[in-house]
Amino acid sequence: MSTTSLSPTARLILGMIRMGRRTGYEIKQLVDVSARFFWTISYGQIYPELKRLEEAGLIAGESQPTGGRTRTVYSLTEAGETALDEWLAPDGELVWELRDEGLLKLFFSEGRDPEDVIAHLRAVSARSEAVAEQLRSIRPDVDEPGPGPLMALEFGIAFNEWLTDWWRSAEERIAREAGAAPARR
Amino acid sequence: MSTTSLSPTARLILGMIRMGRRTGYEIKQLVDVSARFFWTISYGQIYPELKRLEEAGLIAGESQPTGGRTRTVYSLTEAGETALDEWLAPDGELVWELRDEGLLKLFFSEGRDPEDVIAHLRAVSARSEAVAEQLRSIRPDVDEPGPGPLMALEFGIAFNEWLTDWWRSAEERIAREAGAAPARR
DNA sequence: CTTTGCATGTAAACCGTTACATGATTTT
DNA sequence: AAAATCATGTAACGGTTTACATGCAAAG
Numbered sequence A, B: 001m002s003t004t005s006l007s008p009t010a011r012l013i014l015g016m017i018r019m020g021r022r023t024g025y026e027i028k029q030l031v032d033v034s035a036r037f038f039w040t041i042s043y044g045q046i047y048p049e050l051k052r053l054e055e056a057g058l059i060a061g062e063s064q065p066t067g068g069r070t071r072t073v074y075s076l077t078e079a080g081e082t083a084l085d086e087w088l089a090p091d092g093e094l095v096w097e098l099r100d101e102g103l104l105k106l107f108f109s110e111g112r113d114p115e116d117v118i119a120h121l122r123a124v125s126a127r128s129e130a131v132a133e134q135l136r137s138i139r140p141d142v143d144e145p146g147p148g149p150l151m152a153l154e155f156g157i158a159f160n161e162w163l164t165d166w167w168r169s170a171e172e173r174i175a176r177e178a179g180a181a182p183a184r185r
Numbered sequence C: 001c002t003t004t005g006c007a008t009g010t011a012a013a014c015c016g017t018t019a020c021a022t023g024a025t026t027t028t
Numbered sequence D: 001a002a003a004a005t006c007a008t009g010t011a012a013c014g015g016t017t018t019a020c021a022t023g024c025a026a027a028g
Helices: A007-019 A024-035 A041-057 A079-089 A101-107 A115-140 A148-180 B008-018 B024-037 B043-055 B078-088 B101-107 B114-139 B148-180
Strands: A059-063 A074-075 A096-100 B059-063 B072-076 B094-098
Touching: A007 A024, A007 A041, A007 A059, A007 A079, A007 B024, A007 B101, A024 A115, A024 A148, A024 B094, A024 B101, A041 A074, A059 A096, A074 B008, A096 A115, A101 B008, A101 B024, A101 B148, A115 A148, A148 B101, A148 B148, B008 B024, B008 B043, B008 B059, B008 B072, B008 B078, B024 B043, B024 B078, B024 B114, B024 B148, B043 B059, B043 B072, B072 B078, B094 B101, B101 B114, B114 B148
Parallel strands: none
Antiparallel strands: A059 A074, A096 B094, B059 B072
């Protein structure tokens, strides 16, 4: 009944629990391997948020130690299922944020030696190529049910390939302009 | 001589001052129109940071009131020019962050009614289409010197067009799968 | 004369990372 | 025996947004 509007981080945790990641540790692992390029989370958020969600009655924790090692396994309550489904409904404002210092440097490149600008563009392009390659390498390991996790990963691959190409074409463009009006030596 | 390693926000401000945006207000304006989709900044950051940069000797402020309206105009000192050039040199780690709640919802879409998933994908696609259109509409106004600002804007346009296509193709894929294995009614 | 734009600033709240601390279990 | 992995948690720090507060100037 409570509409305590959850933070995206809280919703991520609810979703992960429904996917079967039931301890804080497991949630962190899955985010790190399959959502890292579009969402990150740290233990400093996870454990306090798990407590808050339990207090709010959206999840229920059960102590299940492995030997002498403490371990709390969470599951969604009915209210938690409802809250997650409400978020998943196709409406509402969605967080979308990009912070790209590479673009910022390009933005301020006026007056720089074209060689330096080109080196920068090349480095940025190489970075997304490396990310694409890394994501391609983990694709075979995705065995989550449903199309979501695989499609998200494929987004990451396609996006980083697109980025690689864009930065490469930017490099060509700057090289052409520098060739047409070469820097004085 | 001091290597007080600046935050990206501080460097953004230095860059904007070199581009001729010399008051806090003007810096905010330019970021909002031309860098908004890959970098944001608020007055709550700008004014304290301008003071810090002045104390650090990287910028110098001069009071230039317009009538009875207070106004402080900043310019780069030699140390400020150097600091900016150091950052612009083609090396060093660059902040890159994406936060996309739309992808997160896709990630957790397992078990949802395909109609809902499709509606979500359509909404996300429409959102990037609207951003692309908005960026296209401001392109003719870009009259900054050098290729950087225009290229950054063109990145935004191309990126949002790519996003639009990707989400549309995701929609088709889900629709196909739902058609092949339709939901029970 | 009213609205919009110019211009500056602060305080509180919020969000997130990093570093630290602890200790058990499993693998090498 | 050592290293890696499992597992939980906190405190401090830092960055960012939001809301608030103020007031002049220009344009309608």
